[in-house]
Amino acid sequence: MEIKILGNKDTRSGFGDGLTYLGENNPNVVALCADLTGSLKMGDFKNKFPERFYQVGIAEANMVGIAAGLTIGGKIPFTGTFANFSTSRVYDQVRQSIAYSNKNVKLCASHAGLTLGEDGATHQVLEDIGMMKMLPGMTVINPCDYNQTKAATIAIANHNGPVYLRFGRPKVPIFIPENTPFEIGKALLLQEGTDVSIFATGHLVWEAVEAAKVLAESGVSVELINIHTIKPLDTKSILKSVAKTKCVVTAEEHQIAGGMGESIAQLLASNSPAPIEFVAVNDKFGESGKPADLMKKYGLHSSNIIEATHRVLKRK
């Protein structure tokens, strides 16, 4: 796939537009929001389908429970709030009323990670992937751009079971072509290579694209794979790639603990151990600041992926 910039948009708008598409095409889809309709880009759905939109106020635990109940009778509820309030704030509700009860709820979470920016660490959840992937039966998806987020939003409505869909606040490059099929659990090969496998998810996919360009200039052949679905993990694609490259860099806007990299490390340790470097937040809370500055400070920049690649190549 030739990677070029097709535009610049926030991933949350991909969610909002995907939700509107679902409103027009799937009468069972309903949406709930906890006083963040604008931030989640749910306004269009709300205006077009007011009878299918539930404003629950600042009461996320109640929202999660109501969503679980709405599935009884055949609705497909999409809840929308910030990632922190979709996970850590309501973990027990998600665990008991949705995951353990196997309810067909789609937990849609914006403003994940450091790129939330100025609001600071209270809102910058970096542990959500870990919390959600630990729940049996929960599907965890972290798309990388506007197009992929829109496609993922539409795809999860057809998946029967609980889903955590994670996206973000800032405008980022669009580089996944609009017609790219989104298959839950199927990794997307962005660039073939032979020296190192870089597995990236969410906003870090674009950073990895930039890193791969620079690495190519210094003669490093990168195989770049977009892991949009962290659970279930595309074990086949990952093992196939690592069998060829023999070393791995993972990149994500999340703690190392509990993240996508951890899942990949676990897979490799059990099957074919290979050196691995993690580009992720290392056991720290975030802070206020401009998203780009925060990504640099916490080591989530393309330059960090390049450094990690050189480190892992030496460990081969």
Added chain:
Amino acid sequence: MHKEKINQLNAFSSQIRRDIVRMVHAQNSGHPGGSLGCVEYFTALYNEVMTHHPKPFNMDGNNEDLFFLSNGHISPVFYATLARTGYFPIEELNTFRMIDSRLQGHPTTHEGLPGVRVASGSLGQGLSVAIGAALSKKANNDNSIVYTLHGDGELQEGQIWEAAMYAASNNVDNLISTIDYNGRQIDGDVDDVLSLGNLKSKWLAFGWDVLETNGNNIEVLMSTLEIAKTKTGKGKPIMIIMETEMGFGVDYMMGSHKWHGVAPNDDQLKVALNQLEESLGDY
């Protein structure tokens, strides 16, 4: 109500009470106190009040009334009632709290037990789920009613009040909730652990229609539930504050929080069974 009907319902309740004490005794584990106190409520709901279809059990429950047990620890009364009203074989009560059983310590959908529509046990979640189911019914133009039961201690959970606010401000008027107001919780009297204050005033202030009743008198309770039904569809959710005696029907269990989560021993079981008529045949 006809005397014959009352006798019939009381006989059903007596058998449910036998089932409860036998279930918790068999595993030396479970919650007899709250279960015994709520027997009349379950008897009324599943025999008279709700329109429901035990077989085949349908999760969506379209065009039938739905019940959600929010205080999941009183699973013995829930299971015994479900079994005795045709949801699953009565003999399955033998497996309560055993490994590989569908009758988990707290109710769950996970093992596919007919009659259960959401897991409960971690308190405070059932009202929200019931509101969701009630909204689903409204969206589907289904005029059935959604029922919930809560412990009084459970009201200490904050989520209950989020849900209370939501239901009233969004006119969820196809919902009849009930509080098992027995005044006890694990650590002692509710008033000593964390007082609920003026409970009726609280629910009224939250915008609910409130009824009060005696949960251990089937005639009084039935009449309250029938009144509650007539109040649906009028813009307000309905709350029944139901006074019960924890451990009702077994003299040594009554009037104390000590039997919240303790099973009777062999001798205590005999005493209990002597006080409860075997009306429908033990499992």
